[in-house]
Amino acid sequence: MATFDASAAQRLGRAYATPHVVAQRARTRQAVAPRPGQRILDVGCGPGLLACELAAAVGPAGTVIAIDTSEQMLGAAAQRATQDGVVEWTRFARADATALPVADGCLHAVTGTQVYEYVPDLARAFAEIARVLRPGGRVAIVDTDWDSCVWHASDRRRTRRVLEAWRGHFTHPDLPARLPALLAGADLRLESLVALPLVDISYDADAFSRWMLGTVAEFVGARGGLTPDEAHAWADDVRAQQTRGGYFFSVCRYLALARR
Template identity: 50%
Template structure:
């Protein structure tokens, strides 16, 4: 079992980040790519606080079933609470699990989805093979992941910003995974159906936006991976000062991969 990367303090932060309009739209595009149908069984790998899994549970209906797994017991607890609040406990279940070692029989699921998961997984080839194994023939697979080389953030000191981001991506096992995924999916025996870009674009400082929501976490992760605290604090202060129109700019590309199991 992989060690959980997220603890109790991360649940509320992630729930707020996932409520940002651009992430709500990302989930809608992911669900459209999966095309979940009533009565189907689906697996959400790395379900986090359970928003996507609960949305998919509505789509598969009372005759279907969605399973969400996550390495973090705190995320599983939050997901179960969400399902109970939303009256979905009978059609969605959550359990602690490892993306690289799925504890399900082969050909169990009609669809598998993994959003912002494989950038954390060291054994990514094994994780993809496991997803392929538990998919039924003809099953659908959707992956959303980020290439952090695509991150653009307007700052006063570009060199300092580069140092922040270089330290920040030390948190990830695979910060530049998307260009490799077409080949990795084929190697796992899957057929790539489509790739599209999900741009996250913020043109003003909005506390409810995705980018403003990750400023604090980005700073803390950069410090954890070796950046001096004073330099990280100065970077954060610069971004948080950009509250006037025209002073703030953030862009990051995520990529949505759709594949099937022949």
């Protein structure tokens, strides 16, 4: 399972500022369709980019509640809200997805990006979404099918070991396929489920995978069944593909939109 410290918060902030992920957040905002005066909850807010963008949309007459289990992430999110000028109507709370810190039926929307794949009790978490949404309220969930991940390297056998070990970072590495049933089980009506493919063919500052590579290597080298030397050698192999003109990374995320 994952843990997130200050270093991880900084790295996530860089990754979430890359063009692919900026475009993904735009799709999420479009799905939620935030309007001035609304109340929205962002579950697992991380470094706060989506929460702050939602806060800008709802304005001072509305409220965005951003929750996370990591104090480091909440600190980074609060700092961003201050920088973006939305902190006065953005609330931050340490809480998890199975016990949302809001009253029944009080929210216009709930969002969750790359968070439910870490939650052990999904039935309870989705029941919480249904509890806090008002009738007609929307929920937008983005998660990754990690079986779809491709990372080109010379040593294909080692890469397969790395990607298999990386699955241990998540409680549900194949969550998207389960989203329709989970939403239905919570009496949430699925309106759309769309694929959001992410492809990098260059190892540069705009590549999401550049900022992900170190996180993967650290995890699999510490807790994933590979030695640190093997993990670092794999990461070096991946980086070396750039000089050979063969850098390639892809993964598929999915955006589910449902209503109460």
